[in-house]
Amino acid sequence: MVESGELLVESDDENVENNMIILDDENIGVDDLIVPAVGMKFKDETEVFDFYKRYGYAVGFPVRKRNSKKDDDGVLRYVTLTCSREGRRSSTTSGSLKPQPTIQTDCKARISASFDVLGTWRINTVHLEHNHKTSPSKSRLYRCNRELSAQVKRRLEVNDTAGIPLHKSFNSAVVEAGGYENLTCVEKDCRNYIEQVRRLRLGEGDAVAIQSYFSEMQVRCSGFYFSIDLDDESRLKNVFWADYRCRQAYREFGDVVTFDTTYLTNKYDMPFAPFVGVNHHGQSTLLGCGLISNEDTNTFVWLFRTWLKCMHGQPPHGIITDQDRAMQNAIEVVFPHTKHRWCLWHILKKLPEKFGYHVDKGLIFSTIHELVYDSQFIEQFEQGWRVMIDTFELHDNDWLSGLYENRGRWVPCYFKTTFWAGMSTTQRSESMNAFFDGYVHAKTSLKQFVEQYERALRNKVEKEFQADFKSFSQMVPCATTYEMEKQFQSVYTISKFREVQAEFTGKVYCDLISASQGHFGMTYEVREDVVCGNRRTKKTFRVVLQKDTCDITCSCHLFEFRGIICRHTIAVLIRNDVTILPSRYILRRWRRDVSRAHTRVPVNYVGLPSGRERFCAPSINSGQLVSVTFLDFDELLQDFMTSQFLVALLDSTYADKDFIQ
Incomplete structure (x- = not known):
């Protein structure tokens, strides 16, 4: 039933043939899309799957076979095909402190088909509604739509044998396909395939x-x-x-x-x-x-x-x-x-060079690291620095003097509020x-x-x-039952939500040891158990909360510096029965549900062609060279993927021909 890329569908419902829709998602249009409907007939179960998979690709959701039934003779009689996001994750993983992303959203979209007495497969039930967004532009990244062609497999094997790095082989495949969007695999698929088979001056001009x-x-x-x-x-x-x-x-x-x-x-x-x-x-x-x-x-x-x-x-x-x-x-x-x-890294890596001669170099290194990373307040750093200079008699060290004069440029406590x-x-x-x-x-x-x-x-x-695709199609389950965590889960990218989630789980190491009313609101002291190297220590942080406006500041200033709410703040908010955070604590910068202009800009590079170069496009018939057409670069680029030019270049028959004029 499927020939030359066309899908022919018979149906008991005379209206099915008119059951077309037009999609417009992210500037990708799909015209005359055949929508699954009860009564559609197919030659075999494979055609049913191919039809639903093609429909899923056009609409923008992944497809999988949910279940099937065979009769006593082993003949397949019934099959259900679903959106791959159906089902729920097992509850046994809900207590994990670092749960893995899941594609499952309990989506109910599906079709079922059965084999009738006339030997025809007929769709019996159809449910088209999804409980998640769909996107045709992302369809190529779903696992069900990814496969390595025989040509790509051969290229990977030959290049691997020749010692060519995999990323170069993959880039070559991307160029040949005319871009990532025309490739049916990703680099990880190629790497997995190669691992399985084993068991890339100013000159003149x-x-x-x-x-x-x-x-x-x-x-x-x-x-x-x-x-x-x-x-x-x-x-x-x-x-x-x-x-x-x-x-x-x-x-x-x-x-x-x-x-x-x-x-x-x-x-x-x-x-x-x-x-x-x-x-x-x-x-x-x-x-x-x-x-x-x-x-x-x-x-x-x-x-x-x-x-x-x-x-x-x-x-x-x-x-x-x-x-x-x-x-x-x-x-x-x-x-x-x-x-x-x-x-900061450039500065600290110079310590061995500057103090390698000093008898107390080990203590100096550790003292500087401790001052840099553990000082919450400017006064704390400056006092500790003076003590270090006096203790190790470093008053005449010009390098340290220069660093101290410019301390506002490299010591975190000076700029962590930005x-x-x-x-x-x-x-x-x-x-x-x-x-x-x-x-x-x-x-x-x-x-x-x-x-x-x-x-x-x-x-x-x-x-x-x-x-983007991963954050679009998957969701990391919450590690806690707090509504605040769900706020971030619903809008942040996976990588940034993991950072937020680490703070929610890190709350277990925090204790509120005191609270007092101050001029700017309630001030809480939060003590955290911290592991430093091989030893465990306790650090105390000050959190100030204005409950009427829900303005909250922590002395660690993680939110101001990284845009991620800290565990000390979370502990205080929960203590005050705050369930929903104001929107100002959820940064647009980390959101996955924002349409960003740069993601809609194509990367349109074509290399460095010379206007004087002309390329030969040979015409091949039954293995014989029939004619030769000379094209300039633009003409060649336009017709490259549809011509037999590449075949001729790779064919050893013409390997000794001069194809560049």
């Missing part, structure tokens, strides 16, 4: 090629931004670019950025300078990047001004860098009202740099870097899309 490429991208992609800085002899000095998706993502996640230049991309040592934020899943997200020839103040001023212009003149609220003086000077010039912090999206170091930038590992190396030319950047960014976008 680079500057011209990149300028030509950026100009081409600006024409092809609305909103693509680039700037090239030339020296007095018109040689390339610095480059900055950002696609439209990065610019739209900045509107959502540009409040706090990190900036780092420790990653060198090619043999000419042009530092890669990414601006990185954190998205609603806690993932690093690129907000523009540059390649710079040196790291002086003038270069950073050019780069920061270019980036600011690209981002519509809206500076970030906070920026995190290392201690580079040139960066600091440039930030003061370009971002005079932006809070500037130093990377929102930093949980970012405490520039390791966001470093993790972004690590993301490009495997795509670029020490010998990568500037032109090659931009091409590899495209592939890496496509992969990053796909990771965010998959995280």
Whole structure:
């Protein structure tokens, strides 16, 4: 019954053939969709499943076979097909302190069909309503719709044998398919398959090629931004670019950025300078990047001004860098009202270098770490610092003196009352740099870097899309029975809800030891059992609550710093019988039910073609070369996936032919 991609359906109901609907979800239209109806007939049970699976893909929900019945002769007579989100999780997991996400929502959508005496399968019951949202654009990520084609399997096996990394093989499959959206698998499927079978400088012409490429991208992609800085002899000095998706993502996640230049991309040592934020899943997200020839103040001023212009003149609220003086000077010039912090990790990693000679270096290390991480109040840190300097006689240490003078830039108690999206170091930038590992190396030319950047960014976008899909299709069960936890469960992404949930479960380690009425409301002392290394200790936090307005502040300032309500606050709220939190404590930034503009921007890269290149598209008939057509790059790109060009290139018969003119 299914031929040439068409589904023919017979029905006892003459109105069934007119039972069509048109969907419009996230700009994806599905015309003339055949809706399941009682009376539809099929040749066999497989056709029933294929029909419902196709319907589920178009509407945007996963499908599975729920149950089936066979007669005494072993012949299948009855089958029920359901939305995969039917059923409930077993109650035995409800007490877990770290429950796993579940796709189950007890959805009742289903169809049932049976085998009649005439040998035909007929739909008997239909229930179309779902108790959850559906989305056609996310259908490709459901397990029932993912499969590896024979061609992809062969490519993976051959490349694995040749020692080619899996992510490069997968990227090749993505390009061949014309994008992630045309691929029927994800990278994890490929990795699982390979594991089962076992039991990827300024050279001559680079500057011209990149300028030509950026100009081409600006024409092809609305909103693509680039700037090239030339020296007095018109040689390339610095480059900055950002696609439209990065610019739209900045509107959502540009409040706090990190900036780092420790990653060198090619043999000419042009530092890669990414601006990185954190998205609603806690993932690093690129907000523009540059390649710079040196790291002086003038270069950073050019780069920061270019980036600011690209981002519509809206500076970030906070920026995190290392201690580079040139960066600091440039930030003061370009971002005079932006809070500037130093990377704590960069500072602490210098301790062995600065005190390796000292007889008490171990005690100095532990004292500094304790002061940095355990000081709740500025006075506490400053007093402890003075004691440390006196105890170890470090009055003449210029490095420590410089750090203390700039303590407001790196010690957490000085800036934890400001929102930093949980970012405490520039390791966001470093993790972004690590993301490009495997795509670029020490010998990568500037032109090659931009091409590899495209592939890496496509992969990053796909990771965010998959995280969106996970938060869309799954839900982490609550670990407690508090209504406040359910508030976050219903709207936060999975990764951020897990952070909130950790605070709800961590409440068990907190005790309220005192309460007193103060000028600003009730002040509570909350004592928490904390494990530090191999020892257990107790820390006391102060929580102030104004019950009439439900304004609450904790001395740990977790909410102000990370946007996550802390366990000490939760303990006080529960003590005061607060069940529902005001909306101001549920940040839009971490919500999964918000439509964000950057997620609707396609990543539209096409590589670095030369306008002089023309490609040969051979016509093949019965294994013989019949004719040859020469296409320019645009024509080739348009017809690539539907032509036999790739087949001819891979065929050893034509391996010695010159296909490029």
